[in-house]
Amino acid sequence: MKKLVVMGGGIGGVASAYELKQAVGSDHEIILVSDNPWFEFTPSNPWVAVNWRKPDAIRVDLDEAMSRRGIRFIHDPVVRVRPADDQLDLSSGTVLDYDMLVIATGPRLAFDEIEGLGPEGFTSSVCKTDHAAATAQVVEKLCEAPGPVVIGAAQGASCYGPAYEYAFILETELRRRKVRDRVPMTFVTPEPYIGHFGLDGVGDTKGLMESELRERHIKWLTNHRIDRVESGVMHVTGVKPDGSDAESSTLEFAHSMILPAFTGIDAVMGIDGLSNPRGFIPVDEFQRNPTYANVYAVGVCVAIPPVGKTPLPVGVPKTGFMIESMVTAAVGNIALALAGEEPRHRATWNALCLADFGDRGVAFLAVPQIPPRNTNWSSSGKWVHLAKVAIEKYYLHKVRKGTTEPFYEKFGMKLMGAGKLRGQA
Numbered sequence: 001m002k003k004l005v006v007m008g009g010g011i012g013g014v015a016s017a018y019e020l021k022q023a024v025g026s027d028h029e030i031i032l033v034s035d036n037p038w039f040e041f042t043p044s045n046p047w048v049a050v051n052w053r054k055p056d057a058i059r060v061d062l063d064e065a066m067s068r069r070g071i072r073f074i075h076d077p078v079v080r081v082r083p084a085d086d087q088l089d090l091s092s093g094t095v096l097d098y099d100m101l102v103i104a105t106g107p108r109l110a111f112d113e114i115e116g117l118g119p120e121g122f123t124s125s126v127c128k129t130d131h132a133a134a135t136a137q138v139v140e141k142l143c144e145a146p147g148p149v150v151i152g153a154a155q156g157a158s159c160y161g162p163a164y165e166y167a168f169i170l171e172t173e174l175r176r177r178k179v180r181d182r183v184p185m186t187f188v189t190p191e192p193y194i195g196h197f198g199l200d201g202v203g204d205t206k207g208l209m210e211s212e213l214r215e216r217h218i219k220w221l222t223n224h225r226i227d228r229v230e231s232g233v234m235h236v237t238g239v240k241p242d243g244s245d246a247e248s249s250t251l252e253f254a255h256s257m258i259l260p261a262f263t264g265i266d267a268v269m270g271i272d273g274l275s276n277p278r279g280f281i282p283v284d285e286f287q288r289n290p291t292y293a294n295v296y297a298v299g300v301c302v303a304i305p306p307v308g309k310t311p312l313p314v315g316v317p318k319t320g321f322m323i324e325s326m327v328t329a330a331v332g333n334i335a336l337a338l339a340g341e342e343p344r345h346r347a348t349w350n351a352l353c354l355a356d357f358g359d360r361g362v363a364f365l366a367v368p369q370i371p372p373r374n375t376n377w378s379s380s381g382k383w384v385h386l387a388k389v390a391i392e393k394y395y396l397h398k399v400r401k402g403t404t405e406p407f408y409e410k411f412g413m414k415l416m417g418a419g420k421l422r423g424q425a
Helices: 011-024 042-048 062-068 129-144 161-176 205-215 320-338 382-401 407-417
Strands: 003-007 029-034 038-040 059-061 072-075 078-082 087-090 095-097 100-103 149-153 185-188 218-221 224-230 233-239 245-252 255-259 295-297 351-356 361-367 375-381
Touching (some): 003 011, 011 029, 011 062, 011 100, 011 320, 038 062, 042 129, 042 161, 042 382, 129 161, 129 255, 161 185, 161 255, 205 361, 224 255, 295 320, 351 382, 361 382
Parallel strands (some): 029 072, 149 185, 149 255, 185 218
Antiparallel strands (some): 078 087, 087 095, 224 233, 233 245
């Protein structure tokens, strides 16, 4: 019996554990290790940040969910991966051996790369559910004492959807509270244009997103670097197409939410052959680390080069569609390796994103995610908001019940089948 260990209790980690159990049954031991005692449906965090959801509504107890499927759960952060020894050092002092390892940890949030950024500084976050819950308290104060708002992403960020979502969801909430007229809003981003998303746009995301910002009277600054943040003041610098600095300016705010750049987690940082200089895990076409063949990686922790050169660093997002595809490929190849066979499963790396704006939203589908694409589609409407609500409900049910159906792929194919892609499918 082999010991198959999964690091991380998010979308990629939970899906990996469930699919491994389905693939190998009781022939091998499956262990999920996480620094969190619960699964959190991260896409719902912007709703938590405006009190449309409570944290408990989007969490699932991992011990209970894993035990239901015969998967061992360890709530104990990994402090170091030792791939040469096939071992994990846990914060409790425990050393956990493995035969196969799936790294699905997500990122480290690099707030420290910009002075004053983050919940321990002067800006809020929706990256974690606890962060979003704290943001909700700030929003309540904002509604009591309205003032300017600055929302966006820092240079090097690779997940822009939640920043756009939060800007529009907050704008919707402010209108409902009848205080929108007293809250000037600015969106600041390192993207070369609105709707770039780290993907050089998908379909007409540039036009769609600019139109939404204009309609809601939200100003924007693209190609902007955040230099530092002080209490109520953000110092930013515009960057020219050649990368040189343009004008610097200050943005005053009563509330700010900025998504940080990501790195790999400390447990893998600086390990030669396992991670790159930013701590992300290089993988081959089979989701295996090129140096350590019994180590696989899925999700945000995977190293993916930028789509193209931009004046400021702009990372590539890993959406649910891509993550599920990575998981299915990794699990399939682990099963083959256990049977003594060579890997043959490859991830499709497509992107499906539903960006909710509170009362409507924008959706895009890129097949494959990295250009050139066979499908390059985007659309908007109230149906996106309704679909996002349905996805939340379905995915939490999926985690609680331990199902392995690749939901995002199924939903993407349904979009195509419904004819929403106007012949592009």
